[in-house]
Amino acid sequence: xxxxxxxxxxxxxxxxxxxxxxxxxxxxxxxxxxxxxxxxxxxxxxxxxxxxxxxxxxxxxxxxxxxxxxxxxxxxxxxxxxxxxxxxxxxxxxxxxxxxxxxxxxxxxxxxxxxxxxxxxxxxxxxxxxxxxxxxxxxxxxxxxxxxxxxxxxxxxxxxxxxxxxxxxxxxxxxxxxxxxxxxxxxxxxxxxxxxxxxxxxxxxxxxxxxxxxxxxxxxxxxxxxxxxxxxxxxxxxxxxxxxxxxxxxxxxxxxxxxxxxxxxxxxxxxxxxxxxxxxxxxxxxxxxxxxxxxxxxxxxxxxxxxxxxxxxxxxxxxxxxxxxxxxxxxxxxxxxxxxxxxxxxxxxxxxxxxxxxxxxxxxxxxxxxxxxxxxxxxxxxxxxxxxxxxxx
Amino acid sequence: xxxxxxxxxxxxxxxxxxxxxxxxxxxxxxxxxxxxxxxxxxxxxxxxxxxxxxxxxxxxxxxxxxxxxxxxxxxxxxxxxxxxxxxxxxxxxxxxxxxxxxxxxxxxxxxxxxxxxxxxxxxxxxxxxxxxxxxxxxxxxxxxxxxxxxxxxxxxxxxxxxxxxxxxxxxxxxxxxxxxxxxxxxxxxxxxxxxxxxxxxxxxxxxxxxxxxxxxxxxxxxxxxxxxxxxxxxxxxxxxxxxxxxxxxxxxxxx
Numbered sequence: 001x002x003x004x005x006x007x008x009x010x011x012x013x014x015x016x017x018x019x020x021x022x023x024x025x026x027x028x029x030x031x032x033x034x035x036x037x038x039x040x041x042x043x044x045x046x047x048x049x050x051x052x053x054x055x056x057x058x059x060x061x062x063x064x065x066x067x068x069x070x071x072x073x074x075x076x077x078x079x080x081x082x083x084x085x086x087x088x089x090x091x092x093x094x095x096x097x098x099x100x101x102x103x104x105x106x107x108x109x110x111x112x113x114x115x116x117x118x119x120x121x122x123x124x125x126x127x128x129x130x131x132x133x134x135x136x137x138x139x140x141x142x143x144x145x146x147x148x149x150x151x152x153x154x155x156x157x158x159x160x161x162x163x164x165x166x167x168x169x170x171x172x173x174x175x176x177x178x179x180x181x182x183x184x185x186x187x188x189x190x191x192x193x194x195x196x197x198x199x200x201x202x203x204x205x206x207x208x209x210x211x212x213x214x215x216x217x218x219x220x221x222x223x224x225x226x227x228x229x230x231x232x233x234x235x236x237x238x239x240x241x242x243x244x245x246x247x248x249x250x251x252x253x254x255x256x257x258x259x260x261x262x263x264x265x266x267x268x269x270x271x272x273x274x275x276x277x278x279x280x281x282x283x284x285x286x287x288x289x290x291x292x293x294x295x296x297x298x299x300x301x302x303x304x305x306x307x308x309x310x311x312x313x314x315x316x317x318x319x320x321x322x323x324x325x326x327x328x329x330x331x332x333x334x335x336x337x338x339x340x341x342x343x344x345x346x347x348x349x350x351x352x353x354x355x356x357x358x359x360x361x362x363x364x365x366x367x368x369x370x371x372x373x374x375x376x377x378x379x380x381x382x383x384x385x386x387x388x389x390x391x392x393x
Numbered sequence: 394x395x396x397x398x399x400x401x402x403x404x405x406x407x408x409x410x411x412x413x414x415x416x417x418x419x420x421x422x423x424x425x426x427x428x429x430x431x432x433x434x435x436x437x438x439x440x441x442x443x444x445x446x447x448x449x450x451x452x453x454x455x456x457x458x459x460x461x462x463x464x465x466x467x468x469x470x471x472x473x474x475x476x477x478x479x480x481x482x483x484x485x486x487x488x489x490x491x492x493x494x495x496x497x498x499x500x501x502x503x504x505x506x507x508x509x510x511x512x513x514x515x516x517x518x519x520x521x522x523x524x525x526x527x528x529x530x531x532x533x534x535x536x537x538x539x540x541x542x543x544x545x546x547x548x549x550x551x552x553x554x555x556x557x558x559x560x561x562x563x564x565x566x567x568x569x570x571x572x573x574x575x576x577x578x579x580x581x582x583x584x585x586x587x588x589x590x591x592x593x594x595x596x597x598x599x600x601x602x603x604x605x606x607x608x609x610x611x612x613x614x615x616x617x618x619x620x621x622x623x624x625x626x627x628x629x630x631x632x633x634x635x636x637x638x639x640x641x642x643x644x645x646x647x648x
Contacts (some may be wrong), residue, residue: 208517211510293457294494294553298508298560299484302476308507312498 043360050357058356059084065351067342069258080352087347088369094264094333094343095373099326101269102276106325109273110280124277132274137335139271143263144339154251165244165251170262175255176239181231185238188231189224196220260341264333272329276322283318284310315388323381327374334370344369407469408433408564408595409454414463416449423449424460425619431564436596438606438627441616442642447599450616451566454597455486468563484512487557491569493549495541501528501552502537505559513560520559527555531585547578551585558589565589567598603647607631615639 013019047054059081066076071089074082112124131139148168152158157165157172165172203214232238244254287310295305337346344366353362409431416424423446431437439447452458453465456472456479465472467482496504505524509515515523528534531551533544541549550570557565567586571579583605590596590609600606606613606627613630615623615638623636631647634640 211514211516211519213514288494290490290492290494291496294488294490294496295508297455297457297483297486297488298556299480299512300508301480304511308511309496313496316498 052357054358054360056361058358058361061356063352063355065355067347068340069261069342080356083347083352084365087342087344090342090347091330091333091336091344091369092373094261094268094336094341095330097265098268098272098329098333101265102272102325102329103322105269105273106276107280109277110284113277113281114284128274128277130274131270132278134271136267136271136332137338139267140264140335140339143266144259147266148259148263155246157246157251159246162246163243165246167251168259169256170259171257172244172251172254173257174241174243175253176241179236179238179240181235182238184235185228185231188228192224192227195223195227199223258341260336260339263339264336264341268329268332271332272325275325275328279318279321279325280314283314286317287313312388316385319381319385319388323378323385326377326381330373330377331370406433407431408435408467409597410464410466411450411453412464412466414450414453414460414465416446416453416458416460416462423619424453427463427621429614429621431595431597434593434595435612436590436594436610437598437612437614438610439597439599439614439616440601440603440606440642441622445616446619447616448568451488451568451597451599454564454566455483455488457488480512484508484560485563487560487562487565489550489553489557489565489567489570491572493541493546493553493573495549495553495556497541500538500540501533501544504541504552505556508556509559523559523561524555527558528552530558530588531555532581545578546574547581550574550578550582554582554585554589564595564597567596567600569599569601571600571602601646603631615642617642 014023044054060079062077063080063083064076067074067083067086069090070086071093072082072085074086109124109128112120113128115121115124148170151166151168154165154167154169157167159165163174199214199220200216203216206212206214242253244251291309291313292305295309296302300308333343334345336343337350340346348362349366353359356362407430409429411427411429414424414427415422427446427450429450439450441447449458453460453472454467460472467486470478470482472479472482495501496507499507502521502524505528506515506517506520509520509523510517513520525534525537528537531554533548533551533555536544536548536552541552544552554570570586571582574582579602583602586596586598586605587609596609598605598610610627612624613627614621615630615634615636617638623630623634623639625635630639631643634643
């Protein structure tokens, strides 16, 4: 025993790997705990020094400031809690519209990049190279200051048939509001949609059973137009339109889309679409040419080759990077604060923070909101991805 | 059937006729005045060094490649730019590729029923019956519900043959069907092709399997540098080749 342990004893405890591991871990844990305690204590002390009480009680206090765009009722006397919901909805509004526009535009761009038409291909390439290489914040400024800013004032609005007005206060358009015939109309529409679903199921079953086709698209279209149409003839229009009217200094009535919203949505959709376009192009190109050849050599038409063979395989490559583009767009919507669009960041991490001084709480709430939105998008897209994923092996 | 179908002097119908077909890739002249007649039930093997235009020749027959001069008639119908006609011809001409090109997102059965259902408009039940019939012919009915990625190369190629047969084609084109296979899987694919030949199918096969050419082909064609250099029955072709280039090629591949 003395012989065996002598080399170990010669060095200190530090040369024994197991003891070393323990020591380092204990030191690391102690350091982290100490740092955490320091942060907590320091914050407590500072808050006390400035007379700020921590906690979420401030959410019930009256906000006392106006907000240019609120999707739910809001007035200055409402609480900070209400401001939270206004900001959240405004952020979601930008994200949802942005994601939809960017996806549509992106798919068009991706397919255009692979077009056999030289001009279309070059235009798509130029678009992508320009818009994905300029910082999104600059693009937002471009739309806000360079495109919408110089538009004429309300009196000299650019108008489309005196229904839609475009001016430096944004876009003003007719707003629908429900009339008495709204209920019956929605019922008729619902009935038509149910019929369409039943019809397409029946047509599919019949196609599988007998091989015969039924013009599902056209008959569905007829159903969706005819049934609610008949309802309109019977009960009158389901909505009353509030049409914006040009008055002496201003335009009254209708829906007003504020210039900040127009700028941020345009900028983010156009910026993100450039990335989505590249994702879609690479997804389609990732499907080998052999697949197209094999499908074509069986006599399938070009459209069928795309729909039945190429796109199902391309989607599996497209969806994961598409998810991160959606996340990018959502997070980039916080840049809206730079032009004063009342989103989560500018309202909550801006005005509310300044007014209440509750930096920790407001930042925590704002960051949690983005985390929650992003995780929800990830979850949804992962579920979709799992559905279409390759079952190859 | 078709009154316009051209006939040979002996009155047999021609399945494929290529008349002075030429094709260029840019400056490169891939096919030079290709003339080829294929009668019903004929089994033709095309061989030649790589880059000689063998694959391009058969890919022109179902318009995977476009020829720039000359005429190609399939069952008397000329291949033009008319898409409808190209699709009609493709649905009558089966093709098997070197790399199988099975659809990885569909099961073996779905691979086989896709075209019959969408092109021939067969009901699913019927398409599945046809598919199972041919999967049994290529001896892998038990794999019907697996995905291509779960099969060996030889099995995948047999599925590819079954997939083409499900369209009940009148002509089968094979583009080096065994070149991408491990040696021990070549035989199972060749056996399938021999069985197909015995059933009377018109076959055009680009291959380096000279054993297959000897036992199955009625005619062997040798191509080099975009030309048909020599064509003859297998006996004459292998034992009494006329052209110097043919002799050189055979000397290299028949050790």
